[in-house]
Amino acid sequence: MSDKIFKRLLLICTAAGCIATVVLIMITTILYKDCSIISYIANGR
């Protein structure tokens, strides 16, 4: 694999990982605002 392709793949993987993390954090924030305290306790530890 050439360095150019490797760097491009590395960039794509990093970008995809960052996007997935940001989306997960956004979904978590929305869910947290709407979730009931009882659900939160029941689903927790």
Next chain:
Amino acid sequence: MNKLTKQITALAAVLFGFAAFDTAIYQLCTKPCLPDQSSGMQAKSIELDRYLPFDEASEIVDVKSEFQLTDELPVIDGAAALYPICSAFVNAVYPEDAVSFDDDDFTAESKLQMRNTRAAYKAVVDGDSDIIICAKPSEEQLQYAADNGVELELVPIGCEAFVFLVNGENPVDDLSVEQIKGIYSGEYNNWSELGGENLFINPLTRNTGSGSQTAMLSFMKDTEIKKNPFGFIGSPIGFSFRYYVEDVVEHGNVKMLSLNGVYPDKDNIADGSYPIVSNFYAVYDKSNENPNIQPLIDWMLSDEGQRIIEETGYIPMPAEKE
């Protein structure tokens, strides 16, 4: 290791790193926020149409009283958890055409409304509701009334235990009142300090102005509530009124804690041994001239009104000692 192997390893490490990080976020933060699908939780979701008055399929206590109101009907409103009582009261003493419901909510003309505690206190001050059935008002709600020149009359009509809840797998079953205060004031940050697992304590609070948050502030008195900054990765504790969580405790993964060794069941609440019992009130504007407010509240305090409160699942007012 040749160059290709190193490159594939690097790519795999990046992907694995993100996957592990996202999994940790999901387990610690996202998963607890997902809606609880247990039957108890579903049963306790207060859906207006399940507790409608004058409806054969309704789950309210169906009592028809000899005391009937026909005109100048006070608009009744209140907290979500007390809505089954409000609806049963209306069902017992109001004419059927007093209530109108349009599939989602009560219409503006309906004499039964369900705005929830915060909006109900605003409505009684603004004159949109005549009697609201709620827990004690918060400082802000009293201030809003004072700012609008309204003096609220609070008549206790029933009582309920203020309970603390933890996850069903938490080994802690009993705490003292002082330990609860210690958790919410930041004195205790780890369940191991209270006989539990080595997990951070996540002391949850409610929205300002909600009935249970007002009750919590009253319980803590002048002690400031502090959040544990690492609590989100630990095990939560929360609070509510007993009736609201009873079904969830029975069928879901949540348990109520004993306080000072006393479990919040009906007997212990009624005999006063459970240490935190709050009244709920019929609240009205003292200057409201509707002539049926006082007779209706007197009826709520009668044997019939108190029986509705008890059969709905709450604790009636203790009988006055002769």
